[in-house]
Amino acid sequence: MTAATLRLGISRCLLGEEVRFDGGHKRDAFLTDVLGRYVEWVPVCPEVEAGLGTPREAMRLIGNPQQPRLVTLKSGQDHTRALEVMADRRLEELAGADLSGFVFKKDSPSCGVERVRTYNEHGMPGRKGVGLFARAFLGRFPLIPVEEEGRLNDPLLRENFIERVFCYRRWRDLMNSGATRQAVVRFHTIHKYLLLAHSAPHYRQLGRLVAQVSEYRPKDLALQYGELFMQALAVRATVRKHVNVLHHILGHFKERLDAQEKAELLGVIGDYHQGLTPLIVPLTLIKHYVQLFDVEYIREQVYLNPHPKELMLRNHV
Numbered sequence: 001m002t003a004a005t006l007r008l009g010i011s012r013c014l015l016g017e018e019v020r021f022d023g024g025h026k027r028d029a030f031l032t033d034v035l036g037r038y039v040e041w042v043p044v045c046p047e048v049e050a051g052l053g054t055p056r057e058a059m060r061l062i063g064n065p066q067q068p069r070l071v072t073l074k075s076g077q078d079h080t081r082a083l084e085v086m087a088d089r090r091l092e093e094l095a096g097a098d099l100s101g102f103v104f105k106k107d108s109p110s111c112g113v114e115r116v117r118t119y120n121e122h123g124m125p126g127r128k129g130v131g132l133f134a135r136a137f138l139g140r141f142p143l144i145p146v147e148e149e150g151r152l153n154d155p156l157l158r159e160n161f162i163e164r165v166f167c168y169r170r171w172r173d174l175m176n177s178g179a180t181r182q183a184v185v186r187f188h189t190i191h192k193y194l195l196l197a198h199s200a201p202h203y204r205q206l207g208r209l210v211a212q213v214s215e216y217r218p219k220d221l222a223l224q225y226g227e228l229f230m231q232a233l234a235v236r237a238t239v240r241k242h243v244n245v246l247h248h249i250l251g252h253f254k255e256r257l258d259a260q261e262k263a264e265l266l267g268v269i270g271d272y273h274q275g276l277t278p279l280i281v282p283l284t285l286i287k288h289y290v291q292l293f294d295v296e297y298i299r300e301q302v303y304l305n306p307h308p309k310e311l312m313l314r315n316h317v
């Protein structure tokens, strides 16, 4: 897969387009200038596409957080139906866009994914809402990775989101290529250590599924696999889990290291464990030995290169 094939949806104002209620934008430099070099954005502004115009009266969610209404702040106009009609139409189009992720604008009553202010009948806000369009998107495409631009300032969340985007793309490519039983087994094999860095229970569950390949029709197997796979990657990878994976990988070639090399590698893994260096440091040394000793099984592990190195995501986790 090439990164150029990645297509991500995005709340249009994050690209710097002046579509906000006040005629402004919320350009996000990481998304436009860094991630934008690797993906093709599919911009969506639910409120403009619902015909509400720019500038427009500010809106908020009111009522039951599970089923809120979108109402203008001063004049009290209810735009819920307009947003629902827009969402139905646009999601149908997006189903054919082969998206690998979506970056939503936080706090928006249309685009926010979590903790969006929702006001009760007394005008008191709670933080349990989801923007109307974001909710419809999540319902229609439950496996597509989504994130809010605000959370992407956290290096761990950023790395996790982009990793999931690339993983989802690979899984979609597997589906699109026909997903033979053999291809699903291979897919599982090359993701082994990445899965372990997220969730050992999911990894074992996926292993059991793959061990029963002959009992499933290939397409059903790949579908079930994809659902569990994306659930696994949504579990946060931690330093402790990464350290465990690094030791597993070391086990594949440690007998070929002399005492000094082994001590050096264990030292950098230990430094990473204590928070003295980022993940990229032990990984770089491990990759060096994997190349040097030509350890094929490890060399093809997605864990070593889950996203373009130019994004430098593992320099910060």
Ligand code: SF4
Pocket: 011, 012, 013, 014, 019, 020, 021, 044, 045, 046, 047, 048, 105, 108, 110, 111
């Ligand atoms: S948050 Fe969503 S609805 Fe609001 S301006 Fe941005 S894209 Fe449009």
